[in-house]
Amino acid sequence: MNESTQLMLASGAGFVLSSFLGPKIIPLLQRLKIGQSIREDGPSSHLAKSGTPTMGGIIFLIAFVVATTIAVGLNADMGIIIVSTLGFGAVGFMDDYIKVVKKRNLGLRAYQKIIGQFVVAMILIHYYLNFSGSYPQILIPLLGEKNLTLGVLTIPFLLVVIIGTVNAVNLTDGLDGLATGVSVIVFGTFGLLSLRLGYVDAAVASFAMAGSLLGFLIYNYNPARIFMGDTGSLALGGALSAITLLSGTYIFILVIGGLFFAEALSVMIQVGYFKLTGKRFFRMAPLHHHYEQKGWKEIKVVWVFWATTLVLSLTGLFILS
Secondary structure (H helix, E strand, C coil): CCHHHHHHHHHHHHHHHHHHHHHHHHHHHHHCCCECCCCCCCCHHHHHHCCCECCCHHHHHHHHHHHHHHHCCCCHHHHHHHHHHHHHHHHHHHHHHHHHCCCCCCCCCHHHHHHHHHHHHHHHHHHHHHHHCCCCEEEECCCCCEEEECHHHHHHHHHHHHHHHHHHHHHHCCCCCHHHHHHHHHHHHHHHHHHHHCCHHHHHHHHHHHHHHHHHHHHHCCCCCCCCHHHHHHHHHHHHHHHHHHHCCHHHHHHHCHHHHHHHHHHHHHHHHHHHHCCCCCCCCCHHHHHHHCCCCHHHHHHHHHHHHHHHHHHHHHHHC
16 A cells, blocks of 8 residues: 555545544433533633533544554554553543543643643653664754754653643633644644655554544534543644654644644743733633634634644745755
8 A cells, every 4th residue: 555545545534434423422422411511710602612512532533543543554653653642532531531520620630630641651752762762853944854862851852842732732622623623734734744754654643633633623613513622632632742753843843833832822921920910911811712802703713723823834844845
């Protein structure tokens, strides 16, 4: 099977499976009363979404795993990606379970979530180093594809990148279709990037996730019939982390995934500014809620953020060319 066939099969299978699973899983979650509880301090316009089924990430995760297995099978590289995706997804699942079943709106406590993410990140790093037998290289853009090796600083660096990426993606999931659409663009771009650099398995996984998310978007677009929950958003961060780990494209994630990090940075600024001054820097954080509070319609915020991500992705591809 040639590369083009693998990529088309992965994305196509992901889309078909995800779009097929939606009508099967949504009613099941409704019967189990696995509905989203809305933050009391969030935008008042979101209160109408209370009770919408959550944990929908299982739809595109099933589709993703099946699609990659069909297109490539299981090997060391794909194992790293799947372990990272499902490992972080499991942390998100526990968070969603506590919110939905235990009726504790904030889910896992912050330190519990970080510990869980740290454990999964260390498993991922150990898994990668064990199979690769060497420290990963970092692709430095605009320097003729020069690679940098960090040596003993590798593990601390990877921990920051992985956990930072996972939480940045998680914070973006706050509006109907926002994180899903942004992720479709980001994974599609990393698929092209990985293919250009010769990392076929990473490219296949990227296209499989993009296709799976596109199928999920049918049900997640405004007005959403289902939310991905932390089950989905943390898993997406895990998948993206593993793909950048395999391809050495850590720096590119700051450009292509810039919207994710802008969302995370807005939260950090908001918290820090409030502690220093007792006032808010943004009307509400993360950033997408700030624009809602300024009077933007939810759909407008989503489309503007999608368009921003597309521009950032094209910029990332241009930098590599």
